[in-house]
Amino acid sequence: xxxxxxxxxxxxxxxxxxxxxxxxxxxxxxxxxxxxxxxxxxxxxxxxxxxxxxxxxxxxxxxxxxxxxxxxxxxxxxxxxxxxxxxxxxxxxxxxxxxxxxxxxxxxxxxxxxxxxxxxxxxxxxxxxxxxxxxxxxxxxxxxxxxxxxxxxxxxxxxxxxxxxxxxxxxxxxxxxxxxxxxxxxxxxxxxxxxxxxxxxxxxxxxxx
Amino acid sequence: xxxxxxxxxxxxxxxxxxxxxxxxxxxxxxxxxxxxxxxxxxxxxxxxxxxxxxxxxxxxxxxxxxxxxxxxxxxxxxxxxxxxxxxxxxxxxxxxxxxxxxxxxxxxxxxxxxxxxxxxxxxxxxxxxxxxxxxxxxxxxxxxxxxxxxxxxxxxxxxxxxxxxxxxxxxxxxxxxxxxxxxxxxxxxxxxxxxxxxxxxxxxxxxxxxxxxxxxxxxxxxxxxxxxxxxxxxxxxxxxxxxxxxxxxxxxxxxxxxxxxxxxxxxxxxxxxxxxxxxxxxxxxxxxxxxxxxxxxxxxxxxxxxxxxxxxxxxxxxxxxxxxxxxxxxxxxxxxxxxxxxxxxxxxxxxxxxxxxxxxxxxxxxxx
Numbered sequence: 001x002x003x004x005x006x007x008x009x010x011x012x013x014x015x016x017x018x019x020x021x022x023x024x025x026x027x028x029x030x031x032x033x034x035x036x037x038x039x040x041x042x043x044x045x046x047x048x049x050x051x052x053x054x055x056x057x058x059x060x061x062x063x064x065x066x067x068x069x070x071x072x073x074x075x076x077x078x079x080x081x082x083x084x085x086x087x088x089x090x091x092x093x094x095x096x097x098x099x100x101x102x103x104x105x106x107x108x109x110x111x112x113x114x115x116x117x118x119x120x121x122x123x124x125x126x127x128x129x130x131x132x133x134x135x136x137x138x139x140x141x142x143x144x145x146x147x148x149x150x151x152x153x154x155x156x157x158x159x160x161x162x163x164x165x166x167x168x169x170x171x172x173x174x175x176x177x178x179x180x181x182x183x184x185x186x187x188x189x190x191x192x193x194x195x196x197x198x199x200x201x202x203x204x205x206x207x208x209x
Numbered sequence: 210x211x212x213x214x215x216x217x218x219x220x221x222x223x224x225x226x227x228x229x230x231x232x233x234x235x236x237x238x239x240x241x242x243x244x245x246x247x248x249x250x251x252x253x254x255x256x257x258x259x260x261x262x263x264x265x266x267x268x269x270x271x272x273x274x275x276x277x278x279x280x281x282x283x284x285x286x287x288x289x290x291x292x293x294x295x296x297x298x299x300x301x302x303x304x305x306x307x308x309x310x311x312x313x314x315x316x317x318x319x320x321x322x323x324x325x326x327x328x329x330x331x332x333x334x335x336x337x338x339x340x341x342x343x344x345x346x347x348x349x350x351x352x353x354x355x356x357x358x359x360x361x362x363x364x365x366x367x368x369x370x371x372x373x374x375x376x377x378x379x380x381x382x383x384x385x386x387x388x389x390x391x392x393x394x395x396x397x398x399x400x401x402x403x404x405x406x407x408x409x410x411x412x413x414x415x416x417x418x419x420x421x422x423x424x425x426x427x428x429x430x431x432x433x434x435x436x437x438x439x440x441x442x443x444x445x446x447x448x449x450x451x452x453x454x455x456x457x458x459x460x461x462x463x464x465x466x467x468x469x470x471x472x473x474x475x476x477x478x479x480x481x482x483x484x485x486x487x488x489x490x491x492x493x494x495x496x497x498x499x500x501x502x503x504x505x506x507x508x509x510x511x512x513x514x515x516x517x518x519x520x521x522x523x524x525x526x527x528x529x530x531x532x533x534x535x536x537x538x539x540x541x542x543x544x545x546x547x548x549x550x551x552x553x554x555x556x557x558x559x560x561x562x563x564x565x566x567x568x569x570x571x572x573x574x575x576x577x
Binding site: 062080082085 | 349351353383384385386387388413414453457473475477478479480
């Protein structure tokens with residue numbers, strides 16, 4: 001039985017549909033109830049919903065053999081897992097945004113508000129720019145508006161939230177999408193089962209650019 | 210029943226089995242101090258599993274470190290000999306951060322090192338001992354080996370900058386073929402060579418399948434022959450079932466070369482054994498000899514130990530205030546002489562489990 005951790009929410013539902021089409025359905029998962037774990041014994045899979053940012057933890061520690069996590073989470077937490085496939089869904093970008101009239105003062109340390117300390121830190125280190133990271137857990141867009149930071153590093157999907165708050169993307173750091181990940185030890189002991197899932201999902205991503 | 214053996218924890222049992230195994234092949238135990246001069250680690254930080262080292266200042270002002278690694282100490286303490294191989298095993302605690310926990314931990318580690326003129330037999334012996342070590346931990350286990358000379362040749366052939374090459378190796382280590390392909394394209398690598406590297410990164414599994422793939426790729430022939438010889442050696446030893454070849458084992462090429470490997474046992478989510486040839490570390494430390502070794506991380510094994518259902522003691526012996534100490538002592542000794550374990554208390558401790566409870570009262574001993 002393979003344990004599969006899916007991210008709770010809209011992305012998770014999309015991803016579950018991909019697993020079902022790949023030949024690993026579990027109809028009970030679509031019933032409206034408060035259950036957290038869903039099993040299809042015949043197909044040898046057990047799904048469960050977890051907070052998106054926790055998927056990598058479940059997989060790294062072996063509570064889940066396989067999972068789906070955003071590339072942002074994988075870069076930020078650098079879990080020791082295999083990243084088997086880009087599912088090419090849940091696409092967005094990690095970007096630097098600032099108030100529309102922002103001009104960077106290179107004589108000063110740049111104050112960066114973000115949820116993604118590591119990604120922001122590595123990005124600015126690659127530019128050789130000295131920064132002050134301000135870690136926030138939500139409403140990142142607020143920080144430059146109130147003078148808490150100069151810029152933000154955050155996920156941008158459509159850009160609507162940014163626009164409505166007078167912010168604009170000033171630099172793109174990298175594109176983000178959902179990835180199929182697996183525990184390294186699980187892969188050793190369930191190589192065929194995991195490969196079958198990977199192949200079933202891969203055929204669904206091939207037509208996407 | 211031998212009470213001394215019954216008293217061993219499962220970690221101690223594993224340790225004894227491994228020690229017996231290494232001694233069978235003539236490995237001598239290497240003992241070392243808990244700390245070393247910090248300089249030993251400062252110069253080789255990338256060799257360490259985690260670069261955080263616990264340091265303190267000695268009374269003479271010298272910066273010392275609680276050892277985060279055993280290999281460096283063994284190399285330093287070994288004479289640079291090229292006539293015969295020095296074979297040692299160790300069982301030590303190391304101090305380092307591990308995984309995502311941002312705190313220092315004491316990690317029990319056992320392992321072995323061969324230092325000297327390392328040849329194909331010596332490599333095979335170490336690999337077989339690694340395999341046998343895993344089998345002494347669990348029946349369901351896997352030893353995964355890789356050959357860094359093949360990886361080095363195929364990545365060097367791409368003609369990409371060193372920085373890109375490091376990223377490529379990281380992708381191979383994560384079995385991340387989609388980003389590997391994108392990186393090769395971005396760096397303008399030769400398409401045919403990039404395709405070869407992708408095939409290598411995707412290869413993994415039983416030796417025969419992987420060797421078939423390798424023979425069709427432009428790999429260094431000597432390295433492929435070496436892998437073939439290892440596969441034959443495992444077959445001859447009846448251990449081929451647990452051997453896998455997989456190029457996602459990518460130890461740091463600044464230190465390692467040739468064969469690198471790691472081991473998994475069922476039920477533990479991380480690798481419990483890791484090793485390889487480290488001639489490059491030897492050069493960095495000014496040695497001309499070669500070396501190969503591995504470590505077994507014993508702290509990870511507690512996950513596969515079944516929960517201890519045995520009682521805290523076979524007999525709980527309770528005694529009243531007016532019972533003399535000599536009598537309590539006599540009763541307790543009589544029980545232990547029968548081979549039973551006994552806990553003596555005035556009152557039953559909370560939460561503890563016992564096979565049987567006896568009470569000694571003022572007049573006579575009788576079962577409660």
